[in-house]
Amino acid sequence: xxxxxxxxxxxxxxxxxxxxxxxxxxxxxxxxxxxxxxxxxxxxxxxxxxxxxxxxxxxxxxxxxxxxxxxxxxxxxxxxxxxxxxxxxxxxxxxxxxxxxxxxxxxxxxxxxxxxxxxxxxxxxxxxxxxxxxxxxxxxxxxxxxxxxxxxxxxxxxxxxxxxxxxxxxxxxxxxxxxxxxxxxxxxxxxxxxxxxxxxxxxxxxxxxxxxxxxxxxxxxxxxxxxxxxxxxx
Ligand SMILES: [Zn+2]
Numbered sequence: 001x002x003x004x005x006x007x008x009x010x011x012x013x014x015x016x017x018x019x020x021x022x023x024x025x026x027x028x029x030x031x032x033x034x035x036x037x038x039x040x041x042x043x044x045x046x047x048x049x050x051x052x053x054x055x056x057x058x059x060x061x062x063x064x065x066x067x068x069x070x071x072x073x074x075x076x077x078x079x080x081x082x083x084x085x086x087x088x089x090x091x092x093x094x095x096x097x098x099x100x101x102x103x104x105x106x107x108x109x110x111x112x113x114x115x116x117x118x119x120x121x122x123x124x125x126x127x128x129x130x131x132x133x134x135x136x137x138x139x140x141x142x143x144x145x146x147x148x149x150x151x152x153x154x155x156x157x158x159x160x161x162x163x164x165x166x167x168x169x170x171x172x173x174x175x176x177x178x179x180x181x182x183x184x185x186x187x188x189x190x191x192x193x194x195x196x197x198x199x200x201x202x203x204x205x206x207x208x209x210x211x212x213x214x215x216x217x218x219x220x221x222x223x224x225x226x227x228x229x230x231x232x233x234x
Contacts, residue, residue, distance in 0.1 A: 001069055004059045005029055006077060008117055009052050010101050021068070022050050023101065024058070027111040031104050034058060035065035036074070046074040053080045053093045053121055080121055089124040091232045094225040096120045096133050102220045103137045113140045119198050127204030130229070134212040135193050141219055145169045145211075147191040152176075160184050163211065167218035182211055204233075 007024035010031070015021050020036040039046035049056055059073035084090045100117045104110050116136035123129040138144045148157055151169030160183045161170035170182070186207050193208065213226065 001060060002028065004057055004073075006055065006057050008097075008100075008114060008121070009050055009054050009056060010097050011052050012050055020047075020050065022071075024056075025100055025104070025110060025114050025117060027114040028109060030108045030110045031101065031106050033068055033106075034060075035068045035070045037065070037070060039071075039074075044074070046071070049074050049076050049079075051081050052097055053084055054078060055080075055118060078118070078122075080124075083121075083124050086125075088229075088232050091225065091229040092124050092130060093121055095130065095223065095229050098223050098225045099133060099137045099216070099220070102223070103141055110140070113137070116140070123199040123201060126199060126201040128202040129199040131193060131205055131208050131212060132196065132199040134209075134216055135190075138212070138215055138219070139194075143167065143169065143215070143219060144194065145190065145215055147187040147194065150175055157187055158184060161187060163214055165218075167215070169215075180210070180214075182207075186211065 005026045005028060007026035010023040010025055013021040018038050020039050021033050022036055023033045025031050036046055036050060038044065039050060055078035057075040057077050058071055061070045061072040063070055084093050096117055100113055104113060116133060120129050120133040135144065146169060150157060150172035151164055152171050152175040155172050157170060157172055159173060160181055161172060162176040162179045162181060164171045164176060165179060189205060189208055
């Protein structure tokens with residue numbers, strides 16, 4: 001364990017009346033939980049910093065709490081609490097955090113996932129950020145759909161595609177007859193999204209959202225926060 005770690009706060013869980021267990025995601029250490037003893041104390045005032053969605057710099061005490069590193073110092077790197085004050089932005093933040101948390105395991109280093117989560121949290125006001133983050137998570141999981149070639153026979157997808165029900169990606173009409181058809185212009189938008197290294201903003205692409213959320217569902221199951229975001233968007 002290094003002396004200090006820059007991490008995104010993924011949540012917080014009350015432990016007894018005074019303490020917190022805080023799941024975080026960092027590039028170097030991956031997902032892990034840290035112990036915050038009395039974060040509300042006047043001397044520390046960490047409670048307002050350890051907000052899900054914030055990026056913090058964490059320093060650790062040499063004494064561990066059970067299996068968990070115990071915090072000795074918390075410094076704020078990026079405060080996103082005001083960006084998350086609007087309900088839709090908060091729902092998006094919760095969705096991105098849940099996506100990131102579910103797509104990795106404790107102890108696996110996750111530099112690209114951590115970077116993607118931070119970039120997405122910095123662009124909460126744009127609907128299309130959700131599509132970008134969904135694609136980043138599929139990429140992280142190693143199942144980013146190829147917009148140009150059938151996942152089964154490698155033929156080109158000039159006539160559009162269907163989503164393979166087994167979660168293998170996009171397939172041509174000859175390989176898969178059932179399921180929703182995704183037309184070529186949609187696959188072009190998917191390719192464009194895959195080429196962008198930062199969220200480019202704009203309105204949410206609903207059709208692309210259907211494709212990506214189905215691809216994610218076969219990998220991660222149904223996400224609680226996705227339902228909240230959809231309800232808020234109505
Ligand atoms: Zn095929």
